[in-house]
Amino acid sequence: MTDFVVENRLFDPAEALPRGELAALQAARLVETVARAQAVPFYREAFARAGVDPASVRGLDDLARLPFTVKDDMRAAYPLGLLAVPRARIARVHGSSGTTGLPTFVAYTRRDLDTWAGLVARFLTAGGLRPEHLVHVAFGYGLFTGGFGLHAGIERVGAGVVPSGGGNTPRQVLLLRDLAADALICTPSYALHLAEVVREAGLGPSDLRLRLGHFGGEPWTEELRQALERELGILAFNNYGLSEVIGPGVSGECAARRGMHVAEDHFLVECLHPETLRPVPDGEVGELCFTSLTKEAMPVIRYRTRDLAALDRSPCPCGRTGARMGRVVGRSDDMLIIRGVNVFPSQVEEALLRVEGTAPHYLIEVSRPGALDEATVKVEVRPADFSDEMRRLVALRDRIDREIQAVTGVRMTVELVAPGSIERSAGKATRVVDRRPPGAR
Amino acid sequence: MKIRQLSLFLENRPGQLRVPCKVLGDAGIDILTMSLADTQQFGILRLIVKDWQRAKQVLEAAGQVVNVTDLLALDVPDHAGGLASVLEVFERTGLGVEYMYAFGLRQRGKSATLLFRLEDPEGAQVKLASAGVALVSAEELFRRAAA
Numbered sequence: 001m002t003d004f005v006v007e008n009r010l011f012d013p014a015e016a017l018p019r020g021e022l023a024a025l026q027a028a029r030l031v032e033t034v035a036r037a038q039a040v041p042f043y044r045e046a047f048a049r050a051g052v053d054p055a056s057v058r059g060l061d062d063l064a065r066l067p068f069t070v071k072d073d074m075r076a077a078y079p080l081g082l083l084a085v086p087r088a089r090i091a092r093v094h095g096s097s098g099t100t101g102l103p104t105f106v107a108y109t110r111r112d113l114d115t116w117a118g119l120v121a122r123f124l125t126a127g128g129l130r131p132e133h134l135v136h137v138a139f140g141y142g143l144f145t146g147g148f149g150l151h152a153g154i155e156r157v158g159a160g161v162v163p164s165g166g167g168n169t170p171r172q173v174l175l176l177r178d179l180a181a182d183a184l185i186c187t188p189s190y191a192l193h194l195a196e197v198v199r200e201a202g203l204g205p206s207d208l209r210l211r212l213g214h215f216g217g218e219p220w221t222e223e224l225r226q227a228l229e230r231e232l233g234i235l236a237f238n239n240y241g242l243s244e245v246i247g248p249g250v251s252g253e254c255a256a257r258r259g260m261h262v263a264e265d266h267f268l269v270e271c272l273h274p275e276t277l278r279p280v281p282d283g284e285v286g287e288l289c290f291t292s293l294t295k296e297a298m299p300v301i302r303y304r305t306r307d308l309a310a311l312d313r314s315p316c317p318c319g320r321t322g323a324r325m326g327r328v329v330g331r332s333d334d335m336l337i338i339r340g341v342n343v344f345p346s347q348v349e350e351a352l353l354r355v356e357g358t359a360p361h362y363l364i365e366v367s368r369p370g371a372l373d374e375a376t377v378k379v380e381v382r383p384a385d386f387s388d389e390m391r392r393l394v395a396l397r398d399r400i401d402r403e404i405q406a407v408t409g410v411r412m413t414v415e416l417v418a419p420g421s422i423e424r425s426a427g428k429a430t431r432v433v434d435r436r437p438p439g440a441r
Numbered sequence: 442m443k444i445r446q447l448s449l450f451l452e453n454r455p456g457q458l459r460v461p462c463k464v465l466g467d468a469g470i471d472i473l474t475m476s477l478a479d480t481q482q483f484g485i486l487r488l489i490v491k492d493w494q495r496a497k498q499v500l501e502a503a504g505q506v507v508n509v510t511d512l513l514a515l516d517v518p519d520h521a522g523g524l525a526s527v528l529e530v531f532e533r534t535g536l537g538v539e540y541m542y543a544f545g546l547r548q549r550g551k552s553a554t555l556l557f558r559l560e561d562p563e564g565a566q567v568k569l570a571s572a573g574v575a576l577v578s579a580e581e582l583f584r585r586a587a588a
């Protein structure tokens with residue numbers, strides 16, 4: 001673990017706006033956003049269907065009346081049907097890879113890009129990044145919002161960038177060592193892979209200068225944070241965002257690391273029950289729903305993220321007033337229902353980390369050979385856990401077995417597999433293969 | 442006096458055993474003896490080779506997980522009850538046997554060399570020496586095998 005300490009520092013005074021002033025600003029911006037969205041045929045029709053006269057929207061109390069937007073609406077508007085400004089005002093286009101078929105595109109005006117860089121700079125500053133630091137970005141540069149989004153935010157902070165991009169892990173390790181970056185930016189699963197390659201190269205935290213990691217782009221656990229901090233000798237911070245809303249920068253952790261402060265002056269956040277779509281009480285997990293307040297090119301109204309997390313609106317010692325969202329515990333569409341029990345891949349990861357001490361690679365396979373669901377978890381054996389004695393391997397497997405059952409409440413078959421046999425990815429890791437017929441999931 | 446043993450993790454699917462054997466073969470490393478322990482899901486391949494450091498290197502370079510453990514080689518009298526007499530010494534001196542290789546480097550009528558994985562190889566060496574049981578060194582083992 002690093003002895004590096006992060007001092008609390010605001011990038012933008014707006015982060016600590018008193019709640020009363022923040023609410024007034026949000027109300028005014030919501031009215032503007034609703035008006036701006038009327039340039040988009042999709043929103044005009046959605047408002048008409050919901051029976052909402054845009055001119056009647058006067059404040060935050062009206063939010064609950066507004067229609068929702070979902071990922072399928074974005075797909076249906078392919079390629080740029082949700083654009084609210086003339087094409088000539090597009091400054092950049094990003095996209096999210098569709099797991100099936102076409103990507104969905106998001107557009108930014110010059111001002112949107114400026115807003116975005118400022119939001120990324122907020123969470124980087126909150127998590128200790130300073131102008132004198134050098135930052136290694138291992139996110140892919142391209143349509144994906146990670147690379148260019150973080151890059152602009154780092155420059156906004158005034159820090160230096162090594163735009164390494166994705167892939168070629170041994171080369172990344174060489175750059176980390178030789179250029180001695182202070183901070184690492186990538187997905188948490190890629191950070192784990194990097195840590196393994198560092199170890200395989202016979203290197204350790206003392207060979208690297210890294211002190212900070214800002215990880216996002218996929219859900220991860222507290223256990224993985226501890227493993228990354230130990231293996232890389234860093235303080236690791238969580239950040240959150242999605243391209244449909246703006247990209248990374250929607251929320252990020254402060255030095256207290258008790259949840260990610262949502263940039264509420266730019267986004268309204270709701271936490272809703274996934275079925276009733278009614279707000280859940282603070283502290284309870286629900287589906288996050290965002291409404292943009294300042295975006296020009298593609299405003300979003302009540303975008304249902306499918307990400308499940310809890311909100312905490314209690315004051316934070318850091319002085320930031322934005323609500324804090326907890327870790328994303330799963331996606332309402334990633335949630336597996338195994339023999340009637342809700343299971344998230346993150347729970348399996350948590351169980352594995354309890355057993356192994358450091359994060360292993362795993363893959364959950366679900367099938368229904370007969371009437372009942374069967375789940376198998378493939379877990380790679382780490383060299384440190386391997387023994388010549390069968391009973392130790394069997395004991396290891398049984399321990400994993402018990403932990404998974406304790407955490408998820410579901411019995412899964414644990415299969416030990418050879419190291420490196422589960423595919424690594426620089427993007428979002430594949431954690432689940434569901435072989436059940438689509439109607440049976 | 443210890444003999445180094447390499448253990449490899451194997452998934453229980455076709456072709457898993459062939460990979461390490463081919464890697465060693467390509468590197469010109471002879472396997473003196475091997476044993477395989479397996480469950481329905483996975484197995485452990487245990488190997489005795491002369492140049493164990495190089496074998497470990499090439500196997501790891503090929504992506505195998507390799508564990509090194511110490512075995513003890515013993516000469517057991519080559520007559521009925523020979524093995525029982527050695528096991529009796531183990532029992533008397535409180536030595537636990539994890540597993541053994543029933544591998545016959547045999548000098549007919551005199552002795553057979555057996556390999557034992559004991560719980561505590563360090564302590565076992567001392568106990569066996571004081572019980573008058575002769576251990577076979579790695580050099581001697583490979584010399585006999587080559588003869």
Ligand SMILES: [Zn+2]
Nearest residue numbers: 254316318320
């Ligand atoms: Zn805070």
